[in-house]
Amino acid sequence: MDQLVFRFKRYFWLLVLLVILTPQVALAQAANSGFLGGIEAVFQKIVDVLNLFFYFKIGGENGMPLIVLWLISGGIFFTLRLKFINLRAFKHAIDVVRGKYDDPNDEGDVSHFQALAAALSGTVGIGNIAGVAIAIRLGGPGAAFWMTMAGFLGMSSKFAECTLGQKYRIIKPDGTVGGGPMYYLNRGLSAMGMTGLGKALSVIFAVFCAIGSLGIGNMFQANQAFAAVSNVLPFLENYSWLFGIILAAVVGLVIIGGIERIGAVAGVLVPAMAVIYALACFWVILVNITAVPEAIATIIRTAFSPEAVAGGAIGAIVVGFQRAAFSNEAGLGSAAIAHSAARTDEPVREGVVALLEPFIDTIFICNLTAIVIILTGVYADPNSTDLDGAQLSAASFETVISWFPYVIAVAGFLFALSTMISWSYYGQQAWAFLFGDRTVNVYKVIFLLCVFVGTVVNLGPVLDFSDIMALAMSLPNLLGCFLMSGLIARELNDYMSRLKSGAMLTELEKVREPVLK
């Protein structure tokens, strides 16, 4: 009994918070701009301050933000340093995912395919539907070209970070894996004699990741899920707080209540939705097949023409790279947390698998969305200038398949849900790295509050906050990867020479033999 009372006391403050909030939310209904407007104003102030710090622009008002330049340099550097690993390892990546090199005796929790799928459930989010529309709205059709370029270069940065993630992971006594930038920045750099720097970078990363997960993996997803759903259920439009509470409750059931079934259902439905979504894209493209060459020409022409958008070609590049990194997480380091769980003793092998992620996410799915939006021409229609994000994508599909906004609403909701659950895991790992496992419930409560905030606040400040904090993660992560690039290149060369000699497969067969007999 004592224990029950005591347990209750620990959650008492939560109850108090709820009691304080509930009437306010109800009141906000009556005077719409009251409470919710207050949240928005406070949130905007936070974003303004962060902007000052992270969005320092080189070359004046329309210049290149430092942090975007950092991300582009990362992609180009690793593509050149690792001699176009994104091209030359592509076929091997597919072989590995198909299980040709799986060895059940290696340490780790899941197969290469399972690790890739787990990481993809975090990357394939509503950004693939809404993010592309935002990019085209802000940067013109040319932004889609730069997204593709960013996806291509991102394959190399993703390879670098996931190789390191695998190399410096730790297997805990209970068999779970601890991996990701927190570990490789710390352990990798200290192995190179830079203990202090490694420790500092890993802490900085963990702070950015814990906060960043609340943007890219939470508020942005919640915001656009609401946009997609309220698009087909207009009566919800004034009830964003209700949608926010429901969404937070569903996420809460999974991450606090431990109702894994919801997570599992989302895990099954998400790939199905992705396939349905891709098929629908192909259908729209087929219907308008004659206009496809023109659409692709538009994308390429406007990618380089300076008059395309405010900020000219630089504007398109900045927007393209931002949205691509936002969607495929290359350079941010987050996906390395999931990839570290792969069952292998070859770090390079999981890195190779990971480079498929930006390919599937950005070069494939995002491009399909982009072509659909540009083909149907809705983005250029003067009557639809107020459409942005998920609603713009939905309107584009609607021109060909009238009921498709409903599919977007369902797909968007599920994509957002699975991405939020995955990111809560990344954020929780970062939090646990900073404050220990015992306090993760505090993080989970903050996470759920942000689901609510993300739903009720407008897209503008949510996007700004999410962008800044997501790209901020690339500062410590890529810096560490640059410093360890020599090591990555050595590991890669060693792996490739063993792969070419054919020794790898025969070695595997030798190990497998006793199992077969």
Add this chain to the structure above:
Amino acid sequence: MSWLKKQSVLIPLDFSELSYEAISPAKEFVAAETSLTLIHVLTPLHPADPAAMWNTLNDHQRKDKVKDFLAQKLGEMGYKEVKIQVAIGDPSTEIIDCAKEIAADLIVLPSHGHKGVSRFLLGSVAERVVRLSPCPVLVLK
């Protein structure tokens, strides 16, 4: 003097050096090593952990792995006959439950002296164990 000895002593372990150091003072309270029970409390798997997502690692396997790990580690330290328990959940709650279950007449644990944010966020396990324990608690300093 054996009537002064305790029958059942519980020692929570969190894999830190400090927690292993609690074993030796605890041993002074009992007649035999078999009266010592060591417990480690695991946090539940996050549903998005790849191992949970693909169901390749369940709670039962995690407990077994920790038991094996501790048995080996403690064996190397010279404690071959201690009992090992592994639970999953909130540390203080599980420790108290275990103490009741094994009818412990003493709990020995180190105080970590967490400072700053994590101290503020959740207080300490030691503190809560002291408050809720059914038996005397020895907090090492």
